[in-house]
Amino acid sequence: MRLNIDRGTLCGHTAIESGTREGAVERESYADSAYEAELTTSQASIHFARFMVDKPTNRMFRREGRYWLDLCLTPRPENSRGCYHDRWGPHRFEGLGEIFLVPPGEALHIRTETGAAQTSIVCEIDAAAVDRWLEDGIEWNDRRLAAGLDIAHPHIRACLSRLAEEVRHPGAGSAELAEMVVAQLAIEVARYCQAIAEGPITGGLASWRLRRIDERLQQGGPPPPLEELAALCHISVRQLTRGFRASRGCTIGDHIAQTRIEIAKRQLASDASIKSIAFGLGFASASSFSYAFRRAAGESPRQFRQRRYRKEG
Incomplete structure (x- = not known):
C-alpha cells in the first residue's frame, strides 16, 4: 500500500475521462x-480531488x-445529472446526489447547468473487492443504476468520510486503517446493490414519483411529513416507505435528512x-x-x- 500526500496541483491529471464528439457531447x-x-x-x-470547471459540463465517463465512488464535499454544480445512454437512451437524465457510484464498464453521460469548483473524495475500488461478496454476480438493471446516482446510505457515507479524513490529515497507521475501511x-x-434488488421488480417507486419527492424536498423549509409525500x-x-427503500437502497428518512444537509451546504x-439557516430548515436550534x-x-x-471562503479567496 502507498500513502502519497501531494499538495501540488496536477492540472490535467484528471480521473474523469473525456467524451469523444457524439452529438452534443464534446471532448472536455x-x-x-x-x-x-x-x-x-x-x-x-483514494483521491482528495478538486475539479475546476469554468462552464457547464457535458461529458462521457x-x-x-x-x-x-464520489462523495462531493462541496455543493455540486447546479442541476447535475447523469444518463446511462446504452441502457436508457439519450433523453433520460437522473439527478446526481452528494454520493454517486459508477459500476465497472458502464458509460455515464454527465451534465450540469453551470460551471463551478468542486471538491470530492473519490474512491476507485477494484471490481473483485466488491464482486467477491456478490455470490451470484449482479445484474445492473434500471433500478440499480438509478439508485447508484444518489446514494444516501449512512454506512457508505461514513466510510467515505473516514477515508477523506485519513487522506487529508494522515496520522499513525493511516495506510493500514484505510485498508480496513476500504x-x-x-x-x-x-x-447496497443487493438490497435494491430484493423483492419483486414491481416493488420500487416509479421514476415520476421519485422526482416528485426530490422536487418537494428541494423546496427547503422544515422536512415534509411522510403523509404529505405519500x-x-x-x-x-x-x-x-417500502417502495422508496427498494428504489434507492436507503430509508426515506435518511434521504430527507441528507437532502437537508445538501441544502444547508448551498x-x-x-x-x-x-x-437563520437552521431555523429555515426546521431545526429546533442552531446547536441541533x-x-x-x-x-x-x-x-x-x-x-x-x-473552508469554502478560503478556497474562493
Whole structure:
C-alpha cells in the first residue's frame, strides 16, 4: 500500500475521462483536476480531488475494472445529472446526489447547468473487492443504476468520510486503517446493490414519483411529513416507505435528512447566519443543526463555511 500526500496541483491529471464528439457531447478541454492528496491500498485508490470547471459540463465517463465512488464535499454544480445512454437512451437524465457510484464498464453521460469548483473524495475500488461478496454476480438493471446516482446510505457515507479524513490529515497507521475501511466499504457497496434488488421488480417507486419527492424536498423549509409525500405520489405511507427503500437502497428518512444537509451546504455559501439557516430548515436550534451537520459532513457548519471562503479567496 502507498500513502502519497501531494499538495501540488496536477492540472490535467484528471480521473474523469473525456467524451469523444457524439452529438452534443464534446471532448472536455475546460476541466482540470488537482489531486491534493492520494492514498493507495491493495484494493483501491483514494483521491482528495478538486475539479475546476469554468462552464457547464457535458461529458462521457467510464471506468473499466473498478467501481467509482464520489462523495462531493462541496455543493455540486447546479442541476447535475447523469444518463446511462446504452441502457436508457439519450433523453433520460437522473439527478446526481452528494454520493454517486459508477459500476465497472458502464458509460455515464454527465451534465450540469453551470460551471463551478468542486471538491470530492473519490474512491476507485477494484471490481473483485466488491464482486467477491456478490455470490451470484449482479445484474445492473434500471433500478440499480438509478439508485447508484444518489446514494444516501449512512454506512457508505461514513466510510467515505473516514477515508477523506485519513487522506487529508494522515496520522499513525493511516495506510493500514484505510485498508480496513476500504474492505468495509466494498462490503457496504455489495450489500447496497443487493438490497435494491430484493423483492419483486414491481416493488420500487416509479421514476415520476421519485422526482416528485426530490422536487418537494428541494423546496427547503422544515422536512415534509411522510403523509404529505405519500399524497404527492398517490400512495399510502407504507407503500412510500417500502417502495422508496427498494428504489434507492436507503430509508426515506435518511434521504430527507441528507437532502437537508445538501441544502444547508448551498445556503452556507451565502451571507445568511447559521442560526437563520437552521431555523429555515426546521431545526429546533442552531446547536441541533450543528450536531446534524457535523454528523453528516464531518465538520461544523462554521468550519465548512470557513473552508469554502478560503478556497474562493
